[in-house]
Amino acid sequence: MRARGSPFERLFWRATTLVVLVYVGLPLAWIVSLSLKPASDLADGHLIPRHVTLDHYRAVFANPHFPAAMRNSLAIASLATVLALGLGMLAAYAVVRLRFPGRRYLLGGSLAVAMFPPVAIVGPLFDLWRRAGLYDTWTGLVLPYLSLTLPLAIWTLAASFRDLPWDLERAARVDGATRMQALRRIILPLAAPGIAATAVLVFIFAWNDFMFALSLTSTDHARTVPAMLAFFTGASRFQQPTSSIAAASVVVTVPVVALVLVFNRPIVAGLTAGAVKG
């Protein structure tokens, strides 16, 4: 980085940073504000609530559909993440470390999968899941999420594996370690940041999905948060659902934003490495 610029320059960058922060933060601040306002202030147009209430949060958790949807979302997204990481790591290792025919097709083909329009397969899946008993189950959502996140997993993992000091693995094997031992003890710890970033990206994808959740579930048994939010009606029929939706949205957003903030460095590296360095 260069030495600090002129006062004018410093002011310019400070202002730019502020503009970016407002742009990013305003819609969110608004939804947080709506979730804290009592029903009577809902339409007052103030960003800072004049009165603060946690009633809407209480109402959201009192509504049995919401905790169920949270549980489903957490479980389904976590399962998909673990599986995608497992299969993705095997494939990425093969792509980076082994020469075998078809290697390029694996990368190219998975890129094609990444661009797949979900609506093109949701119909047959619906038909198939109904007959196979997978409709409205966790498995019924984990499977499509696993498949559609594998390209992302393979590309970002392969990009981070490529930068690892593989000589260490060779040295360990010369010293008598098996391939698996060398992998577990030497390579995995070094690959941890790339793996963490991949995990967060896959988790976000599964947590974010709307179309499959909407099409392949129907009850609290497997319905995830985004699908539930779209049908949210508040604690009772007589209550304006806006505040409850806002509160539910904040609850759903907090964990992912926390995850993103904590892992911000490896995510930026992962997102960009996968796409541009390839």
Next chain:
Amino acid sequence: MRMPREHRLGWLLSAPAVVAMAAVTAYPILAAVRLSLYRYDLRFPDARTFVGLRNYATILTSAIWWKSVAATLIITVPSVSVELVLGMGLALVMHRALIGRRTVRTAVLIPYGIVTVVAALAWRFAFDPTTGFVQGLGVLDRPWLSARWSAFTVIILTEIWKTTPFMALLLLAGLALVPTDVMRAARVDGATVWQRFFRVTLPLMKPAILVALLFRTVDALRIFDTVFVQTRGALGTEPVSLVGYDTLLVSLNLGLGSAVAVLIFVLVTGAALVIVRGMGDALPEDRLR
């Protein structure tokens, strides 16, 4: 005998991933192609008959389909263009900012992490006449989501807000690949800021720009969540994905819906191929190394 063993291990390790990807994409798309040749309505499952290409004829001659293609393009083209410009600006800020660079890098990730449905709701509430704040801004006072073009505006703004960070990060990576000594040489040769940007930075970033364009265009053509939440496709804002969803899962018309799905697949693949073709040698072979 070393080579064949390595081949076998390579296939063995990639097989689970390949099977998982193929099972949920290749198989269903083939199933969709087959279903699209039948009249097959889940409300009358016994009346399933082979109709050849008649479903496609029905769709391609219907106004609903072409209106939805138009709506999809009306959303995609401005979103992706504005994102490209904004994303480039953001990337430059993240690349060059002397102060607050970390703050900006962290902050732009927030929209990326937010569930699309939540982002769509946040923007819907912001533009809503009762719960919003946009009304307070004087001339902007109007029922945004109740008229066609203003509804498109809200949808496009939401898309831009949600996905510009992704675009910016892809472009940032491209920016990082521009060698500093080339930039310094240009500066020594007396090139202005604009000349340096348009003559040096942009050409060197072409691969990154095309990759970002490819990802975002393909993604925008699939738009579904935002429109579902904000207008539910009313006022002629219905994109192709929503038509497909409604035919398949609301009307339960699997035959006709599958034909819509196949057409969407062709549309998206076609767009991707056009951009990849446009990349030409900007996408060097060794990217798949």
